[in-house]
Amino acid sequence: SFQNLSPLTPNKCNEIIPQNQTQIRVLQWNLLSQTLGINNDNFVCCPDEALHWNRRRYLLTEEIIKYSPDIICLQEVDHFKYLKKTLATQGYEGMFFPKPDSPCMYIKDNNGPDGCAIFYLADKFEFVQKETRILEVWRVQSNQVAIITILKDKHTGEELCIATTHLKARSGALLAALRNEQGKDLLDFVSAHASDRPVILCGDFNAEPTEPIYSTVLNHQALRLSSAYGYGGCEPPYTTWKVRQEGEVCHTIDYIFYSKDKFKVVDVLQFPTGDDIGQGRVPSMSYPSDHFSLVCDLRFNNLEISNS
Numbered sequence: 001s002f003q004n005l006s007p008l009t010p011n012k013c014n015e016i017i018p019q020n021q022t023q024i025r026v027l028q029w030n031l032l033s034q035t036l037g038i039n040n041d042n043f044v045c046c047p048d049e050a051l052h053w054n055r056r057r058y059l060l061t062e063e064i065i066k067y068s069p070d071i072i073c074l075q076e077v078d079h080f081k082y083l084k085k086t087l088a089t090q091g092y093e094g095m096f097f098p099k100p101d102s103p104c105m106y107i108k109d110n111n112g113p114d115g116c117a118i119f120y121l122a123d124k125f126e127f128v129q130k131e132t133r134i135l136e137v138w139r140v141q142s143n144q145v146a147i148i149t150i151l152k153d154k155h156t157g158e159e160l161c162i163a164t165t166h167l168k169a170r171s172g173a174l175l176a177a178l179r180n181e182q183g184k185d186l187l188d189f190v191s192a193h194a195s196d197r198p199v200i201l202c203g204d205f206n207a208e209p210t211e212p213i214y215s216t217v218l219n220h221q222a223l224r225l226s227s228a229y230g231y232g233g234c235e236p237p238y239t240t241w242k243v244r245q246e247g248e249v250c251h252t253i254d255y256i257f258y259s260k261d262k263f264k265v266v267d268v269l270q271f272p273t274g275d276d277i278g279q280g281r282v283p284s285m286s287y288p289s290d291h292f293s294l295v296c297d298l299r300f301n302n303l304e305i306s307n308s
């Protein structure tokens with residue numbers, strides 16, 4: 001059964017409806033690559049033991065499973081086999097696509113390349129199609145990837161297009177321009193495969209809402225997307241909050257975009273507050289990633305009248 005998500009939005013819908021037939025719960029999360037988290041990120045306030053895989057993996061799976069999402073979009077996955085096996089016990093099937101030149105591979109004792117993954121509840125959806133892409137920038141392949149899957153809702157018969165990506169990291173105007181080009185390529189890829197199906201596009205875009213890519217996504221003519229957490233034109237203050245050598249990094253770079261003509265946002269999960277997570281921020285002994293998980297409930301517009 002569904003639990004209520006703590007709402008960020010004041011206009012939370014409390015109607016009693018057969019939720020799992022008309023709604024889709026989506027979880028989006030950059031769960032922090034094990035290899036990068038230990039060797040690259042240099043989170044200065046995070047105790048080493050918090051990053052041990054044998055400890056972290058339980059927190060990661062707990063965080064994913066506790067919300068009972070129908071669709072799970074993940075980035076920085078470098079333990080796909082573990083997730084596939086663990087999530088299979090909860091009824092999920094999944095797919096993975098690695099980065100072509102993952103920074104993990106340059107680190108001793110890596111567990112393979114990191115990449116994007118999508119999981120879905122096999123009871124609820126029938127798999128139709130999977131497409132992967134190495135995102136191109138000015139027609140040249142970059143090191144960032146995307147996955148699309150077409151799923152058929154077994155109850156409604158409706159087909160959905162689910163997509164996920166992890167755009168190039170780091171700040172600066174040049175990199176923001178590069179992300180915008182990656183995003184355009186991503187949107188072309190998504191619209192080519194979605195045709196007129198409802199779209200859910202999740203990811204770590206590594207871009208704050210002020211970056212060009214954010215408006216590029218929202219202004220795409222054919223896809224007509226809105227941001228699930230960005231109601232009233234305002235995104236939450238952060239989706240990641242960490243302390244590095246150069247200081248605290250607290251900003252919004254992860255999103256769930258959806259077809260605004262096809263879905264209504266019913267609920268979104270509120271992130272932990274600064275007090276919840278403490279001075280050392282995340283990751284920590286209690287939070288396994290430096291990003292928070294975004295969870296939202298989407299309801300099909302066309303089912304609204306007949307089911308409420």
Ligand code: NDP
Binds near residue numbers: 042143167
């Ligand atoms: P990105 O710039 O996209 O970043 C890779 C990862 O680093 C992301 O997962 C990102 O996390 C994380 N990251 C972001 N900011 C920081 C930071 N300040 N400190 C530590 N980690 C951070 O990299 P690319 O995918 O473009 O890959 C890097 C390239 O570098 C590869 O193509 C590889 O060839 C090369 N490389 C070479 C090495 C060598 O030894 N020769 C070593 C490593 C990489 P998030 O998205 O959460 O911000």
Ligand code: CA
Binds near residue numbers: 032033036076
């Ligand atoms: Ca990272």
